[in-house]
Amino acid sequence: MKIHLLFDIAEGNVLRLKQQHQHQVQAMVYSLLDREYAHFLHTEGFVYDGKRHFKLFCFSKLRGNGAIKQEKNFVLIHPPIKLTITSPINPILEQLANNALSLQKIRLGNNLLKCNGVTLENPQVKSEEITVQTLSPIVCYSTLKKYDGSNFTHYHTPHDKEFSEQIHANLAKKFTLINHERREPAKTVTIEKLGRIRETIRFFSPEDTRPIKGWDGNFRLTGPQELLQTALDAGLGVKNSAGFGCVDLIE
Template structure:
């Protein structure tokens, strides 16, 4: 399920954020949850094979924007998509949004001028998707002295494809623990040349994160494709990476979301 929030300033003014803002968006999303759920997801999450999953993703802010040295400025409001495979998370966010007249987004007071809820149904084993936040896949490697380092993978690499599939399997097992795992491989094929995005999560963490914007064909078992649409593709979904949506190959998706990306 996806929730589309259209955010505006009460005085009709601009919404101004630091250019490094993923930590701000993550905090904003957590603040849209009840305190108990936010604490559980942030501190614990859902565990499998030694990994923790939050089972939600969110887009980067969308809207008309301009940049200066330190800030990105949305001059006519902004939109944010929050997506989850778990109705408990989606309903919790909806309850909080509908109860709050105003919200804080960094130093901005904003309100939801509209809230749209929709479910993206998968009826075939091949769908066209568009990134609402970049898809991130990486491996942790080790130097000869034992120090770890991160290698980010591109969509053209076998490791990227393998991780996409294995990541979705883990999410499926967490969401549907009593169901058999669907047979078949998930593959991701670019419809056009993907665009590399490098970003920091927060200003005091100098480690860059890399991901890919683009339009893709996603193939595989329908159940796994549904998980990809709802919980996100790849890693770092709850930090603002891997949120995707269905789209028609005419430039916009069926819900009117534009091509995303900064």
């Protein structure tokens, strides 16, 4: 399930953010949750096999009226401003929608916004093959060892077989967390790019020194309907709660 939040500028006429503003959008999303639930998601979340922690929500890039403009180290986004958030957990979306509409002012970085509307969508997977477009980049990586024993992050591309393998493994874990009493589907999800895709390099915040690499474009997913539905609701790949892997179904 997904919601679309529509914002206007409470003070001023344009949204002004630093180039690297992912952490600020994430902070705004958490601020729209009830305090205790936000603390639970941020510090623990949904735990898989006692080790892996999932937040089970993801969000899109910010979209405005017209093209996003660049100004030195900042981006300018003209209202109305749209943010899409997806989750298979209904309380997350309910809290986000209710609190966004009830608050007079919502802080995003140094900007104050006002939520003018919320729309709800519940796209349903009806076959074992779907086409999606990214609303935020898909990220897949492995943590490997250097010769000196230190770790480094290797980001996979959609051309790597590990990309598809990790997409499936990640979806299977999310499915298990969402559906406690249901057995994981036996078939495997595969993903392939459609047409031209774009590599996106981002820093989560200005303080980060290690870039996050992801992929934008259209993709075809093939596999069990339950896992494809999980992809729509919980996101593809990793770092979903940091604003990566949000996808939209192309009918």
